[in-house]
Amino acid sequence: MKILIVNKFLHPNGGSETYIFKLGEQLQALGHEVQYFGMEHEDRCVGNSAEQYTVNMDFHGGSVLKKLTYPVKTIYSAEAKRKMKLVLDDFKPDIIHINNFNYQLTPSILYAADDYKKSAGKKVKIVYTAHDGQLVCPNHLMFDSDEQLCDRCLGGKFTNCAKHNCIHGSKAKSVIGTAEAMLYRRLGTYKYIDAIICCSEFMKNKLDTYSLLKDKTTVLHNFVDVPKVDNAEKKGYVLYFGRYGKEKGVETLLETKGVNFVAAGSGEFEEQINAAEHIENIGFKSGDELAEIIAGAACTVCPSICTENCPFSVMESIALGTPVVGSNIGGIPELIENGKTGVLFKRGDSADFERAINEVLEKSDEMSKNCRDAGFDTLETYCEKLMKIYTE
Numbered sequence: 001m002k003i004l005i006v007n008k009f010l011h012p013n014g015g016s017e018t019y020i021f022k023l024g025e026q027l028q029a030l031g032h033e034v035q036y037f038g039m040e041h042e043d044r045c046v047g048n049s050a051e052q053y054t055v056n057m058d059f060h061g062g063s064v065l066k067k068l069t070y071p072v073k074t075i076y077s078a079e080a081k082r083k084m085k086l087v088l089d090d091f092k093p094d095i096i097h098i099n100n101f102n103y104q105l106t107p108s109i110l111y112a113a114d115d116y117k118k119s120a121g122k123k124v125k126i127v128y129t130a131h132d133g134q135l136v137c138p139n140h141l142m143f144d145s146d147e148q149l150c151d152r153c154l155g156g157k158f159t160n161c162a163k164h165n166c167i168h169g170s171k172a173k174s175v176i177g178t179a180e181a182m183l184y185r186r187l188g189t190y191k192y193i194d195a196i197i198c199c200s201e202f203m204k205n206k207l208d209t210y211s212l213l214k215d216k217t218t219v220l221h222n223f224v225d226v227p228k229v230d231n232a233e234k235k236g237y238v239l240y241f242g243r244y245g246k247e248k249g250v251e252t253l254l255e256t257k258g259v260n261f262v263a264a265g266s267g268e269f270e271e272q273i274n275a276a277e278h279i280e281n282i283g284f285k286s287g288d289e290l291a292e293i294i295a296g297a298a299c300t301v302c303p304s305i306c307t308e309n310c311p312f313s314v315m316e317s318i319a320l321g322t323p324v325v326g327s328n329i330g331g332i333p334e335l336i337e338n339g340k341t342g343v344l345f346k347r348g349d350s351a352d353f354e355r356a357i358n359e360v361l362e363k364s365d366e367m368s369k370n371c372r373d374a375g376f377d378t379l380e381t382y383c384e385k386l387m388k389i390y391t392e
Contacts, residue, residue, distance in 0.1 A: 003033070004048075005037075011041045023382075026379045075180045082112075095127060099131060126192060127196075133203065137154075149329065156182075158181040197386075224376040239263075239293065249327060250273070254279070256357075264290065299357065300323075301353075302314050322371060
């Protein structure tokens with residue numbers, strides 16, 4: 001089977017990139033042919049035989065002229081549609097597996113996919129993995145400019161995004177995001193997607209509010225693929241790992257001074273992390289080194305204030321025998337068995353966060369044993385389920 005994986009970033013950038021790279025490797029190991037389409041980037045590590053990629057769009061840099069053209073390009077990209085068509089005609093895939101595409105690639109790629117599907121002369125399926133709520137929320141995260149959880153745009157009420165400046169607190173960006181959402185809902189563009197993989201029940205419930213999507217969604221939690229750590233010695237520290245970002249709840253971490261944390265990561269709050277006396281910043285870690293650090297922790301924390309879908313950090317921790325303290329929002333409660341493999345706490349509440357951490361520390365040994373029995377899909381079992389979605 002030939003599978004084209006589409007994602008705006010084709011270099012290590014976040015959870016969706018972890019997903020597509022590991023998924024592609026496993027599909028290739030199973031004998032399938034896999035190629036990728038997305039943006040060009042100096043760190044791009046996968047590609048396609050047609051050597052066609054869109055120009056890298058850097059919203060945080062670039063020339064003034066380029067920035068002036070971004071508002072149009074983030075709504076509809078003629079370049080992305082044209083180049084994706086070249087890749088499709090060259091590779092001739094059986095499956096087009098789309099991931100994150102908004103802003104940099106835009107839904108214009110769906111028109112290229114549908115055109116190819118109609119002319120391919122064979123059965124072609126367009127599959128989409130919903131890593132976030134983009135199809136029903138212009139801000140992706142269901143999280144407004146006041147840092148409150150938000151469902152106001154559900155049902156196609158996208159003007160709320162512009163009204164509340166939900167995208168980065170910017171009126172201009174929020175107006176553009178609103179325009180994009182309204183345009184593609186009016187055109188019914190997402191009807192071209194055949195199947196939608198939701199990484200949580202939470203995400204399925206949100207997408208199902210859009211009647212055009214409801215009959216296409218199915219829940220398939222992410223897989224766990226971590227290095228094996230033998231005879232890990234628990235060293236008693238409380239670990240946060242990942243990006244030091246506002247939506248990740250790093251401010252809750254900074255406010256919880258009754259707990260000493262080890263932090264492994266990087267991001268915009270790095271200066272505050274370094275200045276905090278109760279946090280030891282060990283910097284960005286990955287691979288075997290990160291796995292050993294996770295396995296050695298008494299617990300890890302996931303204090304996100306946005307609605308995480310199916311965070312790899314939670315699943316990886318539990319798979320490595322380390323309980324998790326997580327915010328009681330989004331898809332996080334689906335991954336943590338409260339009181340057994342971790343403890344949930346009230347989002348953004350530093351007092352409840354500290355309470356939950358202390359509860360885990362008191363039962364750390366017992367919870368660690370429970371974690372070993374958590375039934376998350378391996379990469380192999382995930383792909384078995386995925387192939388059913390591909391072929392049904």
